[in-house]
Amino acid sequence: MAAFRRLGLLACTLLAAPLSFAADTPAPRDIWHGAMAMQYAELSDASERLEASAARFCQAPDESLRQRLENDWLSAYQAWQAVRFIQFGPVEQNSRGWQLQFWPDRKNLVGRKVNGWLKAPAAPDAQAIARDSVAIQGFPALEYLLYDDAMEDGRALSDPNACALMQAITTHLADTTSALHRDWQAFGEHYLDMSDYTETTLASAIQALEQLEDKRLGEPMGLKGAPANGYLAEAWRSEQSVRLVASSLEGLRTGFLPGLTALLREADALPLAEAFRDQLDKTLAQASEQPSGLVPALEYEEAFRGLQSLYLDISQLRHLLGNEIAAELGLMRGFNSSDGD
């Protein structure tokens, strides 16, 4: 029954397709869906490269393969940051977003879960990882294996048990991101068909910027009423917190800005799109000038000032989208509709 209905939707989409092609510019949701599909494809590809890299390292651990492994982990993690602003659709299935990145982790569940498996008599396979907690399923668990002090300067990772655990996680991660990409393509009919998704997409990007401002920078930097705490930053073990922020901003530029521009053009408000692009570029430049980690900047005044500038740039970007552009487009964001119970 459900399959039949989806076929019906597909037929409608196919019939409607020539009309949208005939227009001068594609519709905003068409642009969004296509751009995001490419981002999900990149995430899936990068995750497969990571899985292969882990397998190579475990077969014959050496320093160059390890370096390659770290690079591949970071590339895949950055590809995930680029699509993190999409907080609806297939990524919500089975808490996939949490599976990829369980964060914040105030109780060090990632460390506890990894250590639990390291002490287990037998290493898990990808199915066992799939059945276990979100704390073991994603990038932070891999980061622990690659960077935590408990891993004895990197030698402990070549231990067969640790390597098998890492491989199981990378396989699960590759499975998840491949399914996510596939499901995003299937989701297209529905996304294009339902006009509500224009607002959903905007609200999702605003929420991502709020999270950047408040959670990913504000709280660890101590700007939210509590003292600074570097352990609240994501990727503190690898000192890549700011690098990941930059990847999320790049993801907005690639995946979100083109559709937003089309939408604002339709609304005869192209200057707002230009203002958003300029502020995004300024913020991106600011982010790329900072050291990749957040924790060291908490102790050096000059580095901290750089981070504060980034924080303010993100704040302005969030204001531009969440207030000015949202008001221009008549977007009303709910309290219960975004986080009810």
Next chain:
Amino acid sequence: MHRRQVLKVVLGSMVMALTPLSWALPAREEVDWLFSAVDDPRGGHFIAGVALDGKTRFMIEVPERCHGGCLRPDSRQAVLFARRPGTRMHVIDGDSRQLAHTIAAGEGYHFYGHGVFDQSGRYLYVTANRLADSAGLVRVYDAANDYAHVRDMPLDGIGPHELRLMPDGDTLVIGLGGIQTHPDYGRVKLNLATMAPALMLMDRHSGEILARHEPSHHQLSCRHLDVAADGTVIAGYQFEGPEWEAHPLICCLDADGQFSELALPEDVTASLQQYTASVAFSRVSANALVTAPRGNRVLLLDAAQGKLLANLELPDAAGARCDGNGGFLVSSGQGGLYRVSLNQASPKLLARLDMLWDNHLT
């Protein structure tokens, strides 16, 4: 569309003929409060008591975002509950406009945001999670004894949510959401693949489970409900599966105990965006109202016939309560308080407050 409006006008004039135009609750000397969990615009958490004019009000700051509440019969007390994974419930005294008690769930437990009293107002039944084994419980507290914890009644399931007392005074009806959460993981839903939600009946004295009705899909989380005077129950679901699938979101347990799901038109179901919040019966007629904040809608239903009477737009439609005259009061997460009734083509804004109402009005 046009025909539906005509139908509404006809129905509306019938209702008007039956009920007085005044919508205020029966007058008392004291102020009649609507209680609700609210956030202020800066994100602070409060319990608000708001008079029906929307002007008189008091606010009590609380450490966690609260959710639902219940009135204690024959008293001026109301109890409001922290939402998952919160650990406190707060007793509010409507006369003094003060916090009377705060009761903690205790180490190893958290609440789900709902509770209900027995008819005497002595025993309070609260849905809770026992973290050690994720067991869904109804915890019993004795209000006559400073809300001392009396006992726990397991539900043989995960994630109980709203509960109400059936008109017999002995049976609890409970929405079992089926979703496993743990405070260590914040609000992450941990078992979406293996959920087992249900609409349940439980003997409040013995804890015996009298009925367990399963929704038509295992990811239809049964959350909120209300009971009519004749024992008819309407409950609302939240679908945790793919948002491109359409499933029924409202179920009914009729006065004879027959369970069914309401077959609403497909476009209506789709417009709710997989999510219902409050359910409220009119105490005057067999009509019920369901809010859908994601879809920005309220539905008015004829519960006896299982039919949709009206489908109205209301932004971030959240809490709902009967107004005592056949209509309903509905709060919006964006601050508005509305009156909704069949004789109005659209919700009537009564007051706009500078706060964000959570999903329930008490």
